[in-house]
Amino acid sequence: MRFFVETFGCQMNVADSLEMGRRLRARGFRTTKQLDRADVVLVNSCTVRDHAEHKALSFLGRLADWKSAAPGRLLIFAGCAAERLKDRLGRRFPQVDLVAGAKSIGDFDRLLAERFPALPFDGQQEWVDAWGWAPGLGETGLPGEGVTAFVTIMRGCNYACTYCVVPSVRGRELYRPAASIFSEVKERAAQGQREILLLGQTVNSYRPQGPNPGPEGREISDFSDLLQMVDAVPGVARIRFMSPHPHYVDERLAQAIHRSARVAPHIHLPVQSGSDAVLARMRRNYTREEFCRKVDVLRHHIPGLAVTTDFIVGFPGETEEDFLATLRLGREADLDGAYTFKYSPRPGTVSAQGADDVPDSVKEERLARLMEETDSRSRTKLAQLVGKTQEVLVEKGASEGSGFVWEGRTAHCRKIYVTSAKTHTTGDLLSVRVERADGKTLYGRVDA
Ligand code: 5AD
Numbered sequence: 098m099r100f101f102v103e104t105f106g107c108q109m110n111v112a113d114s115l116e117m118g119r120r121l122r123a124r125g126f127r128t129t130k131q132l133d134r135a136d137v138v139l140v141n142s143c144t145v146r147d148h149a150e151h152k153a154l155s156f157l158g159r160l161a162d163w164k165s166a167a168p169g170r171l172l173i174f175a176g177c178a179a180e181r182l183k184d185r186l187g188r189r190f191p192q193v194d195l196v197a198g199a200k201s202i203g204d205f206d207r208l209l210a211e212r213f214p215a216l217p218f219d220g221q222q223e224w225v226d227a228w229g230w231a232p233g234l235g236e237t238g239l240p241g242e243g244v245t246a247f248v249t250i251m252r253g254c255n256y257a258c259t260y261c262v263v264p265s266v267r268g269r270e271l272y273r274p275a276a277s278i279f280s281e282v283k284e285r286a287a288q289g290q291r292e293i294l295l296l297g298q299t300v301n302s303y304r305p306q307g308p309n310p311g312p313e314g315r316e317i318s319d320f321s322d323l324l325q326m327v328d329a330v331p332g333v334a335r336i337r338f339m340s341p342h343p344h345y346v347d348e349r350l351a352q353a354i355h356r357s358a359r360v361a362p363h364i365h366l367p368v369q370s371g372s373d374a375v376l377a378r379m380r381r382n383y384t385r386e387e388f389c390r391k392v393d394v395l396r397h398h399i400p401g402l403a404v405t406t407d408f409i410v411g412f413p414g415e416t417e418e419d420f421l422a423t424l425r426l427g428r429e430a431d432l433d434g435a436y437t438f439k440y441s442p443r444p445g446t447v448s449a450q451g452a453d454d455v456p457d458s459v460k461e462e463r464l465a466r467l468m469e470e471t472d473s474r475s476r477t478k479l480a481q482l483v484g485k486t487q488e489v490l491v492e493k494g495a496s497e498g499s500g501f502v503w504e505g506r507t508a509h510c511r512k513i514y515v516t517s518a519k520t521h522t523t524g525d526l527l528s529v530r531v532e533r534a535d536g537k538t539l540y541g542r543v544d545a
């Protein structure tokens with residue numbers, strides 16, 4: 098029996114797919130990358146923008162043929178769009194056998210058992226810990242899993258950004274016990290996953306629900322404590338976290354990153370807009386100046402910190418003035434890169450109750466201007482690295498010509514191809530001299 102996974106959306110979804118994949122593995126399924134060989138297909142969907150949801154649904158639509166091509170095939174629709182649409186799927190997608198919305202990922206195994214009582218199970222219930230999680234499901238090597246371990250530390254979101262559908266599909270914040278996080282990190286490190294990516298919708302709002310002892314009984318009171326705890330795990334080479342919310346960025350976090358040996362000097366800190374009026378209507382809970390001050394605090398404590406962000410253009414009521422304030426923010430905060438999105442009204446959100454009044458042509462034009470600005474800044478930053486030495490974590494290897502070419506990431510999470518006369522292993526940390534920057538990619542050679 099084989100399963101095929103298709104994941105749309107963010108890294109939380111990648112982590113959820115891995116988790117669901119482990120549950121399927123525990124039931125004796127093997128993974129396949131070939132759809133036509135699969136007995137089970139798991140589609141993990143996103144709904145953050147209309148376009149994302151559309152992609153997942155059209156993939157689901159195309160699976161009608163797969164489903165009817167052989168008897169007994171099972172189609173599972175999971176994730177955020179599944180959560181949003183769960184009661185309305187039936188008529189349009191009769192091929193779906195099980196809906197596992199984003200709120201019920203922790204219950205995935207029970208849902209499987211209820212819906213398919215005949216599925217095999219090898220009885221290792223003790224794998225499931227207090228968080229309803231299966232950190233001990235051992236083996237790595239699921240599709241999407243490499244040198245980086247995706248470790249979910251919290252679920253849900255207590256914010257209420259007016260454009261955002263996530264709180265309604267993922268629910269209120271739920272914090273994973275530190276002991277459970279710690280045991281997964283230790284296990285992943287022991288399996289050779291050298292990079293730990295701590296995940297949560299607002300990952301730095303992490304706090305205990307009740308007593309929360311970490312290793313050696315030390316009480317973990319917030320995200321800064323947690324980072325330092327993970328930093329002490331032997332075998333971990335690099336630690337990242339996604340995505341922090343600016344509101345919870347403070348001196349304590351900056352110092353924790355500074356003190357840690359392995360937390361990468363890179364933060365992806367979504368700002369969304371550079372206009373105070375828009376930020377207020379988005380209910381982001383900070384002003385432009387406060388955001389810039391937080392970035393300054395981080396940079397003050399963390400030498401060489403790279404800061405990337407997310408921007409939304411065309412939020413209702415966004416004027417040219419508002420947009421120009423966003424455009425200027427990149428330079429003012431010296432941002433290293435950005436993901437840029439066109440506002441997409443999501444059903445059920447506060448902002449979708451009003452008019453989507455920035456015409457699409459204006460959104461497109463602002464998106465293009467903002468992308469050009471952020472890309473040119475990012476290219477300049479990359480060009481400045483030429484001739485410098487970077488620490489590179491090897492993600493993949495391939496031989497080519499006389500030498501070897503390895504693919505990895507710098508501490509700033511930049512992709513780099515590395516030529517080396519020696520062979521290396523996935524997970525090695527190399528000292529690499531950057532020789533060339535091309536678009537968003539770097540090329541370098543291992544320092545002799
Ligand atoms: N429209 C456009 N972009 C959105 N994002 C979240 N909701 C919307 C929306 N309704 C963007 C934000 C967030 C990223 C994951 O997606 O920039 O940080």
Ligand code: SF4
Pocket residue numbers: 105106107108109110142143144145149176177199263267
């Ligand atoms: Fe998409 Fe948000 Fe769900 Fe991630 S949490 S998959 S971005 S809707």
